[in-house]
Amino acid sequence: xxxxxxxxxxxxxxxxxxxxxxxxxxxxxxxxxxxxxxxxxxxxxxxxxxxxxxxxxxxxxxxxxxxxxxxxxxxxxxxxxxxxxxxxxxxxxxxxxxxxxxxxxxxxxxxxxxxxxxxxxxxxxxxxxxxxxxxxxxxxxxxxxxxxxxxxxxxxxxxxxxxxxxxxxxxxxxxxxxxxxxxxxxxxxxxxxxxxxxxxxxxxxxxxxxxxxxxxxxxxxxxxxxxxxxxxxxxxxxxxxxxxxxxxxxxxxxxxxxxxxxxxxxxxxxxxxxxxxxxxxxxxxxxxxxxxxxxxxxxxxxxxxxxxxxxxxxxxxxxxxxxxxxxxxxxxxxxxxxxxxxxxxxxxxxxxxxxxxxxxxxxxxxxxxxxxxxxxxxxxxxxxxxxxxxxxxxxxxxxxxxxxxxxxxxxxxxxxxxxxxxxxxxxxxxxxxxxxxxxxxx
Amino acid sequence: xxxxxxxxxxxxxxxxxxxxxxxxxxxxxxxxxxxxxxxxxxxxxxxxxxxxxxxxxxxxxxxxxxxxxxxxxxxxxxxxxxxxxxxxxxxxxxxxxxxxxxxxxxxxxxxxxxxxxxxxxxxxxxxxxxxxxxxxxxxxxxxxxxxxxxxxxxxxxxxxxxxxxxxxxxxxxxxxxxxxxxxxxxxxxxxxxxxxxxxxxxxxxxxxxxxxxxxxxxxxxxxxxxxxxxxxxxxxxxxx
Numbered sequence: 104x105x106x107x108x109x110x111x112x113x114x115x116x117x118x119x120x121x122x123x124x125x126x127x128x129x130x131x132x133x134x135x136x137x138x139x140x141x142x143x144x145x146x147x148x149x150x151x152x153x154x155x156x157x158x159x160x161x162x163x164x165x166x167x168x169x170x171x172x173x174x175x176x177x178x179x180x181x182x183x184x185x186x187x188x189x190x191x192x193x194x195x196x197x198x199x200x201x202x203x204x205x206x207x208x209x210x211x212x213x214x215x216x217x218x219x220x221x222x223x224x225x226x227x228x229x230x231x232x233x234x235x236x237x238x239x240x241x242x243x244x245x246x247x248x249x250x251x252x253x254x255x256x257x258x259x260x261x262x263x264x265x266x267x268x269x270x271x272x273x274x275x276x277x278x279x280x281x282x283x284x285x286x287x288x289x290x291x292x293x294x295x296x297x298x299x300x301x302x303x304x305x306x307x308x309x310x311x312x313x314x315x316x317x318x319x320x321x322x323x324x325x326x327x328x329x330x331x332x333x334x335x336x337x338x339x340x341x342x343x344x345x346x347x348x349x350x351x352x353x354x355x356x357x358x359x360x361x362x363x364x365x366x367x368x369x370x371x372x373x374x375x376x377x378x379x380x381x382x383x384x385x386x387x388x389x390x391x392x393x394x395x396x397x398x399x400x401x402x403x404x405x406x407x408x409x410x411x412x413x414x415x416x417x418x419x420x421x422x423x424x425x426x427x428x429x430x431x432x433x434x435x436x437x438x439x440x441x442x443x444x445x446x447x448x449x450x451x452x453x454x455x456x457x458x459x460x461x462x463x464x465x466x467x468x469x470x471x472x473x474x475x476x477x478x479x480x481x482x483x484x485x486x487x488x489x490x491x492x493x494x495x496x497x498x499x500x501x502x503x504x505x506x507x508x509x510x511x512x513x514x515x516x517x518x519x520x521x522x523x524x525x526x527x528x529x530x531x532x533x534x535x536x537x538x539x540x541x542x543x544x545x
Numbered sequence: 546x547x548x549x550x551x552x553x554x555x556x557x558x559x560x561x562x563x564x565x566x567x568x569x570x571x572x573x574x575x576x577x578x579x580x581x582x583x584x585x586x587x588x589x590x591x592x593x594x595x596x597x598x599x600x601x602x603x604x605x606x607x608x609x610x611x612x613x614x615x616x617x618x619x620x621x622x623x624x625x626x627x628x629x630x631x632x633x634x635x636x637x638x639x640x641x642x643x644x645x646x647x648x649x650x651x652x653x654x655x656x657x658x659x660x661x662x663x664x665x666x667x668x669x670x671x672x673x674x675x676x677x678x679x680x681x682x683x684x685x686x687x688x689x690x691x692x693x694x695x696x697x698x699x700x701x702x703x704x705x706x707x708x709x710x711x712x713x714x715x716x717x718x719x720x721x722x723x724x725x726x727x728x729x730x731x732x733x734x735x736x737x738x739x740x741x742x743x744x745x746x747x748x749x750x751x752x753x754x755x756x757x758x759x760x761x762x763x764x765x766x767x768x769x770x771x772x773x774x775x776x777x778x779x780x781x782x783x784x785x
Contacts, residue, residue, distance in 0.1 A: 135777075248659040248678060251640055253601055253621040280776050292661065292680040292699045293718055297775040300716070302697065306677040307636035307655040313616070316596045320617040323572045324601030 137369040138277075140202075140458030140468065141428060142270050142361040142405065147378040149361070149406055150415040152525030153518050154534060157504045165503040172499040173509040176423050178400045179261060179330020179353040182322065186330055186353075187239055187261055190219025191495040192423035192510060193413055195430050195487075196358075196404050197243045197263060197334070199225025201278055201287045201299075202365030202458065203431075205232055207467040209480035210434045212236035214487025218495075223263060223425075225365075226276060226301050228290050229255040236484075241332065244321065246275065246302035249291040253324060261354075262321055263332040264314070266305075266343075269362030269405045272336030272376045275303035276367060278459070284470040311346040318351045332356050337377040337405065341385035348390065348399050356425065357386050359405025363428040365468070366459030379405035379416075381528040384515075387420030396420065397511075410497020417498070418513035419529060433490040434483035435465045557586055564591035568598065575625075578604040594634065599627050602644070619646045622663060635672075638665045641682055654691070657684045660701065666755045673710065676703045679720050685755035695720055696732065704751050706760060714768050718775075722768040723748050725760070736771045 115121065130136065158164035165172060179186040195215045200208050202225060209232050215222040221239035228250015229242055242259030244251065256262065267273060278287075278299040288295040308317045318331055333347040334356035347355045359379025364372065383403055390396040403416050404425035416424050428436075437445075439452040444464035448455065458468035466477035502510050505517045519534040520526035526533040527540040538544035561571040571589060578585060585606040592598055596615035599608045602625035610618070613631030623642035632650030641660040648656075651669035658674070660682025667675075667684070673691030676684050679698045689707035696712075698720030708726035715732020721744070722735075731737075740763075748762040774781055 134780075248640060248680070251659065252642060252661065253603060253623055253640075256621070277777070294775075297718075298777050300697065302678065306674070306696075307617070307639050307658040313635075316616045320597040320600055320620050323568065323597045324621055326573060326576060327569075 138366055138459055139369050139372070139456040140364060140366050141372075141456045142363045143373055143378075145373055147360065148380050148522065148524040148528055149378060150380065150412045152380070152522045153415050153520055153529055153531065155411075155414070155418075155501055155505055155517050156519060158506050162506045164506050165508060167500060167503055170503065171508055172503050174495050174499060176400070176511070178402075178423065179332075181353045181395075181399055182327065182351065183261075183330040183353055184326075184328045185260075187221060189221060189239065189423070191491060192417065192498075193218075193407075193491055193494055194220050194241075194402060194423055194425045195222035196362070196425035196427035197223035197225045197241070197265065198427055198431075199227040199278075199365065200230050200233065201225070201227035201249075201283075201291070201470070202468060204466055204469050204475040204478065205230065206475050206478040206480045207431070207434060207483070208233045209236050210478065210483035210487060211430060212240070213480060213484025214430070214434070214491065215239070217484065217488035218491035220491060221260065224259075226278075227287065228252075229259070230290075234258060236480075243334075246305045247291075247300075248306065249299070249301070256321070256329075257325055259329060261330040261332060262325070263334050263356060264318070264321075264352075265334045266314075266347075267336035267338065267358075268334065268364060269336045269358030269360050269376055269379070270364035271367045271371045272338040273303060274367055274371050274375070276301035276365065278365065287470060311350050314346075315350040322351075330354055332402070334358065336360075336362075337379060337382040340377075340382040341389045344386040344389040344401070345393060348393055348395050352399060354400045354402060355386065355390075356402045356404065357382050357421075358425075359403070361406030361428075362404050363431075378528075379403055379407075380525060383416060383419040383421055384528070384530045390420075397422065410494040410499075411501060413494055413498040414501040414510065414513055415518065417510050418517050419515060419531075422511065429490070430487055431467055433487045434467065435478060435486070436463075436467050438465055441465055557584055558588050559584070559586070560588045560590060562590050563593060563595050563598075568595055571598070572600060575599060575602050575604075575606060575608070578606055580604060592631070596634070599625070602627070605644070613650065622646060632669065633667075637667075638663070638682070641665065651688070652686075656686075657682050660684070662701075664754055670707070676701070676720070679703065683751055683754070685751060685757065687757065689726070692729075693732065695722055698722075702747070702751055704748065704755070704765070706757070714770070716774065717768075717770040719770065721747075723751075723762075723765040724768065725765045728766075728768070731768065734771045734774045735768055738767045738769045740765070740767045 176192040216238040223241040241261045244264045280296045330353040332354040333352040335343040337359040360376035400422035402423045403421040441464035461469045463469040466474045518531040587608045589610045592612045594615045598614045598618045600620040603623045606625045608627045610629045615634040617636045619627040619638045624644045626645045628647045633652045635653040636655045638646040639658045641663040643662045645664045647666045652667045652671045654672045656671045656675045657665045659678045661680045665684045667686045670688035671690045675690045675694040677696045679701045682701045685704040692710035695714045699718040705724045709728045711730045712732035714735030745762040
């Protein structure tokens, strides 16, 4: 009897999958690493891995649309004479004019203002349009100090000292020459068309003791009026939070690896920093250990998409959240409307991340005047406001179901985890058990 | 100077003794100056290394500091003239917009960091990273400067009558550097450049503004950016 070797289908390596192989070929062909915008694209433990328990016999819920569930938040009351009061705890994260078009920045300001929240400048300074359209504007104080000046410092509502961001803790940035228009170049004191390096650390301080003095200087310059935030990437959240508090911060902003960037190396985005889920509890623990929880506010960001994400972040102990990527999507980023043009750029709606190239069909991550015109800042601002209101309503819906009359009354006890990883990171029990890895239970 | 004017200005001088008066009162008074007022002369005694002395000035005031200061003295100065009759800690005149800051002694790290305008004169030595990320400020150091000075300097001028430490002008953009003494080493993309007549004229003006006499511009060498790193090229990766 003859033997025929049965057919076995070709098997591709899990390690060397199609994307990995393509990346190796791309690197070999170009001699340069991949630079892109946005945050991590790999799947990481996230808020999806948590569930709320809702009310039951031992907890009674609040009536939807009838019983009040407060969403307001006060930021910066620790030291600032003029703390910020927001109607919703969902803020707009720092994004620069330069990385984004003027219309996009205006839209963010308009949307945030309608929704009663704050928006934030970015690396590159404050524009008059942004200030004018933003009722509450947070002014970032970055290592590059592009566009930094005392006039803008004084007309800001709060100051955010940026130590790091979730997409690249420990990394700086590079705004490539093709996005350096005359106006961007002028704001950054650099010639047009050259790559603009954003430094990875501040030029005039290193370490927490210096930071304390820097914060004091900024307070003195602004007569102790403005709340001072310190923003860190999700690296060592317990110690970074503790040191920011020690240095005198009013607010700590903590950005996980899902948080977007205008442009950096893909290898950095995907391999440095932690998911926000892993960051919140250590940061809250640091605040609690110092007796500063709710006195120094914690704003978390990185992959916040819905009111459920907001509610979960707050239940874990945050005071507010910030959104960046989701806000850009709300105003029109990666919209299928532009699919034909995304295809011409070799990508597809939902995957476009070459924000540094300045060719954004949606007119958002560009300085091209023709492309920028495509974004109507009034209509886009309205879309953002709608989205912020929906998220707020969603968070309220969940909070009422858990019997809470303020979003800040949500607590870890309201949550369970679907996976061991999420259980360990969020320090809430695995669903159906009282077991938290490393904490005992059954 | 007209004596009567001098007497009048002395009488109008407001003195803040930081041994007795909180720093907040000094800076608050400086910020409360209304445009056009004549009451613009301040004296600070017993600074005792205080940080953030005379920061955020936004009017053409004159501040005489009798002693040494800590971090960020005259930070973000915009139009004031601040003289420190002592030495200054890190970040003196950081992000200065306009005006003048004179340090009679030495300055620590990051002197004039990110400064956008105005004149910083250091009569002694300046430590490392003098003029880091400078964006238009003019800095004149009569002594030596430390390593990594003018790192990523974007614009403005750094004049050094003494020597410069390692990696001068690393990753320099368009700031212009003039050094009279030895340069221990140049940083990435920083090169010596020809001193043309227009540079000699520029340098002469800078020396004059700093009140320096007896030193000829011809004694200096000019350094600037080779501009090879302005747009990323993988073949330049070894430069970093």
